Amino acid sequence: xxxxxxxxxxxxxxxxxxxxxxxxxxxxxxxxxxxxxxxxxxxxxxxxxxxxxxxxxxxxxxxxxxxxxxxxxxxxxxxxxxxxxxxxxxxxxxxxxxxxxxxxxxxxxxxxxxxxxxxxxxxxxxxxxxxxxxxxxxxxxxxxxxxxxxxxxxxxxxxxxxxxxxxxxxxxxxxxxxxxxxxxxxxxxxxxxxxxxxxxxxxxxxxxxxxxxxxxxxxxxxxxxxxxxxxxxxxxxxxxxxxxxxxxxxxxxxxxxxxxxxxxxxxxxxxxxxxxxxxxxxxxxxxxxxxxxxxxxxxxxxxxxxxxxxxxxxxxxxxxxxxxxxxxxxxxxxxxxxxxxxxxxxxxxxxxxxxxxxxxxxxxxxxxxxxxxxxxxxxxxxxxxxxxxxxxxxxxxxxxxxxxxxxxxxxxxxxxxxxxxxxxxxxxxxxxxxxxxxxxx
Numbered sequence: 001x002x003x004x005x006x007x008x009x010x011x012x013x014x015x016x017x018x019x020x021x022x023x024x025x026x027x028x029x030x031x032x033x034x035x036x037x038x039x040x041x042x043x044x045x046x047x048x049x050x051x052x053x054x055x056x057x058x059x060x061x062x063x064x065x066x067x068x069x070x071x072x073x074x075x076x077x078x079x080x081x082x083x084x085x086x087x088x089x090x091x092x093x094x095x096x097x098x099x100x101x102x103x104x105x106x107x108x109x110x111x112x113x114x115x116x117x118x119x120x121x122x123x124x125x126x127x128x129x130x131x132x133x134x135x136x137x138x139x140x141x142x143x144x145x146x147x148x149x150x151x152x153x154x155x156x157x158x159x160x161x162x163x164x165x166x167x168x169x170x171x172x173x174x175x176x177x178x179x180x181x182x183x184x185x186x187x188x189x190x191x192x193x194x195x196x197x198x199x200x201x202x203x204x205x206x207x208x209x210x211x212x213x214x215x216x217x218x219x220x221x222x223x224x225x226x227x228x229x230x231x232x233x234x235x236x237x238x239x240x241x242x243x244x245x246x247x248x249x250x251x252x253x254x255x256x257x258x259x260x261x262x263x264x265x266x267x268x269x270x271x272x273x274x275x276x277x278x279x280x281x282x283x284x285x286x287x288x289x290x291x292x293x294x295x296x297x298x299x300x301x302x303x304x305x306x307x308x309x310x311x312x313x314x315x316x317x318x319x320x321x322x323x324x325x326x327x328x329x330x331x332x333x334x335x336x337x338x339x340x341x342x343x344x345x346x347x348x349x350x351x352x353x354x355x356x357x358x359x360x361x362x363x364x365x366x367x368x369x370x371x372x373x374x375x376x377x378x379x380x381x382x383x384x385x386x387x388x389x390x391x392x393x394x395x396x397x398x399x400x401x402x403x404x405x406x407x408x409x410x411x412x413x414x415x416x417x418x419x420x421x422x423x424x425x426x427x428x429x430x431x432x433x434x435x436x437x438x439x440x441x
Contacts, residue, residue: 003188006254022229026280036279053303053320057403075103085114098183161227172238193219217257359392
């Protein structure tokens, strides 16, 4: 899983200013999803859905947008069944490398939620060069080996690749089936390529509104691509490539330097660009090489899909909301129409996709789009097709009533004085200054 990688940020999805030859192998040797979605337009909410196979809005941690580093009481409940805990019950070894972002010690950690091993960071982001032990002034810049804080030098994308190569090799040598969740922080902020250690020093104490460039972004994705290639090489060298399902995807839509064409919107927005993501699956001998699918898919689908492939079952007390995609992958089954729902507190956003149609609410503005015919979401059809609009609005309200209540909060995120393209997101006007009290005479 990449972090903040946009729909068209891989050359196999259309990126033009750099190439990703190793990740492109998933497309040439496996299946490319053309209508894949993230469960949320932000990271920790999607990760909640990914690991549970359920809508994140069923859990308090899934309502965070995203989970803050200073929140010690909110996280993924250890008693909740997860993809790693269910596979571990089926005899699999389980390892998470990289980003967790589902709660901090002492109450929450990967080891409490089904992983045998963990090496990575707990919170939303980490500097690519400075890996502290989790106790400094910036709690997000932490590094852990299991539940013990550690420090290590090196470019973090490369360090994750090193760990992944060793993990795959060790499992293969032990002849043990395994789940490896390799959750890169690239290309998430701060924008630092392998040669940008000086830039890392410059922005250490800054909110990085002025940093990065398209060139830097390209170098970050290039480093990610290199490490994915190393993992594929290790699987082949160990003789287990044909018996290993490898999925590549992202946690939400793209951020500042991402390419989201042909969609509009970015991370934190329920426009298609904030939700559409690359999704590629490689399983030689089972998934047809060079195939594509128009099946609408979402992050929470991977739990039921991988459990089915492993011959395991979900916990009956926590039935998945996701769809088992195994027939799509292995039998090229035709697309199945489905309904998917999203909500996002910032700007009071609601969305429902039903077939090709999408209901979207941003603040008090509402829309009906055909996102297949109109991927830019420009032609509002709610007046032309009022019956469809009303049906989707009611469907959304019915679904929303089954989830945890929304938790409205003051407007946050980027504002118009920070990003020029956010001209509709003005800062609220300050309260009027207190004037002199009127005379009683």
